[in-house]
Amino acid sequence: MSPTPLLHPKRLKPASSSTEGSRYQVYMETFGCQMNEYDTELVRSIMKARGFQFTPVDEEADVILFNTCAIRENAHNRLYGHLARYKARKKERGLVIGVLGCMAQNLKQELLETRSWIDVLVGPDAYRRLPDLLSDALEHQRQGLAVDLSEYETYAQIVPDRAGGVNGWIAVMRGCDNFCSFCVVPYTRGRERSRDPEGILEEAQRLASQGVRQITLLGQNVNSYRSGGWDFARLLVAVADVPGIQRVRFTSPHPKDFPPALLEAVAQHHIICNQIHLPLQSGNDRMLERMGRGYTCREYLKLVEAIRGKGPIVLTTDLICGFCGETDEEFQDTYNIVKEMKYQAAFVFKYSERKHTIAARKYPDDIPEQVKGYRTNQLIELQKEISLQHNQDLIGTEVDVMIEGDAKKSNQQWMGHTEHNVTVVWPKEGSSYLPGDLVSISIQDATPSTLYGLAHS
Ligand code: 5AD
Numbered sequence: 001m002s003p004t005p006l007l008h009p010k011r012l013k014p015a016s017s018s019t020e021g022s023r024y025q026v027y028m029e030t031f032g033c034q035m036n037e038y039d040t041e042l043v044r045s046i047m048k049a050r051g052f053q054f055t056p057v058d059e060e061a062d063v064i065l066f067n068t069c070a071i072r073e074n075a076h077n078r079l080y081g082h083l084a085r086y087k088a089r090k091k092e093r094g095l096v097i098g099v100l101g102c103m104a105q106n107l108k109q110e111l112l113e114t115r116s117w118i119d120v121l122v123g124p125d126a127y128r129r130l131p132d133l134l135s136d137a138l139e140h141q142r143q144g145l146a147v148d149l150s151e152y153e154t155y156a157q158i159v160p161d162r163a164g165g166v167n168g169w170i171a172v173m174r175g176c177d178n179f180c181s182f183c184v185v186p187y188t189r190g191r192e193r194s195r196d197p198e199g200i201l202e203e204a205q206r207l208a209s210q211g212v213r214q215i216t217l218l219g220q221n222v223n224s225y226r227s228g229g230w231d232f233a234r235l236l237v238a239v240a241d242v243p244g245i246q247r248v249r250f251t252s253p254h255p256k257d258f259p260p261a262l263l264e265a266v267a268q269h270h271i272i273c274n275q276i277h278l279p280l281q282s283g284n285d286r287m288l289e290r291m292g293r294g295y296t297c298r299e300y301l302k303l304v305e306a307i308r309g310k311g312p313i314v315l316t317t318d319l320i321c322g323f324c325g326e327t328d329e330e331f332q333d334t335y336n337i338v339k340e341m342k343y344q345a346a347f348v349f350k351y352s353e354r355k356h357t358i359a360a361r362k363y364p365d366d367i368p369e370q371v372k373g374y375r376t377n378q379l380i381e382l383q384k385e386i387s388l389q390h391n392q393d394l395i396g397t398e399v400d401v402m403i404e405g406d407a408k409k410s411n412q413q414w415m416g417h418t419e420h421n422v423t424v425v426w427p428k429e430g431s432s433y434l435p436g437d438l439v440s441i442s443i444q445d446a447t448p449s450t451l452y453g454l455a456h457s
């Protein structure tokens, strides 16, 4: 590793405090999923315990950290754009730059070869080593690399450093053993491991005492949660029973092994939201087989039937367009199922080949970019119509909404979500509500993504 100058000598700060990191300010940006947001809270906690301070202003920072995502190519490109900007700044005035998370894990070789001025690379299972590596980089200009995956690391004793607010999340497990052929997660986050329920429940109680009213439990496949005699349904109910918590969500269950007890929990427990994210990925059996998803369309539809038989539980999904060898007819199968399913929302992705995955090794990425784009847009447009229809059906009705904070566009409006996870915006109009309150909103207008209404007086 090359001994590149990291901080200009004039920016190296004398050791005036017993806590080593306290001389340095850290600016951190997070890309990707909720799990990454949660990991950023862990990293902040680990760093703060060693005296590092965080700043929201990048110009003030001695250390710039990116917590990265590797799931699709555009996540890479976003990071590369940011890195280029900070490379220039590093040249001007010295800066320590760290890349954390899935890209650090998956692309360590490439990053070190093409961007040798990155000072620290740390994968998702090695965050405990970050303070030492940063200190080494700051004080001794040493480049640091920690990308070992662990079978045990769950960061169990680390209390996440949250930004506040009424929403909180808890990772109940880490890693994934499913090896869907398109997916890089098993390679970047390693083997699946569950946290013990006691730690999770403690975390839920702590969140409740901090004013959190809605908790989302996170895992790559929550159905595989196992710890002692606990499975995910039992854990979910226990979290929903924590006093002060008014709503609990979870993401994601895998359609191949959805347990009946989990469906019962969703249907029966009034704190568990009646919304299930059930990634379909493709509506064609040959594609599902190639993707290694472990279910057929028939099996998926049977599961949906069972879910819908339990009452008004809405479904959302993930879809991939242009997977290896997908014909027009096979895409059409997906289109038809989406039409039939009437999801509340669908996240549609263009297939993006990922290094090291089974698909990258086994199948050519042979669908032209233009075709992938066309299919993706078709599904997005279809889903928009369906979501709009769902939302328009709510005009004239009243829905319960948890207030989460100001609307994006105006601090004169509140923003929250329905139990079905649809965004709702309405005027505050002198009301004395606070974030965390559950209010009844009468819906007046709708777009595919947002409901607009008035607080019911
Ligand atoms: N290309 C496109 N989409 C992908 N996803 C995961 N890997 C890829 C990939 N290589 C999508 C899946 C998954 C969601 C989180 O991201 O739909 O459910």
Ligand code: SF4
Pocket: 176, 177, 178, 179, 180, 183, 184, 185, 186, 220, 221, 254
């Ligand atoms: Fe990736 Fe499949 Fe694991 Fe989800 S279940 S993280 S898509 S390998």
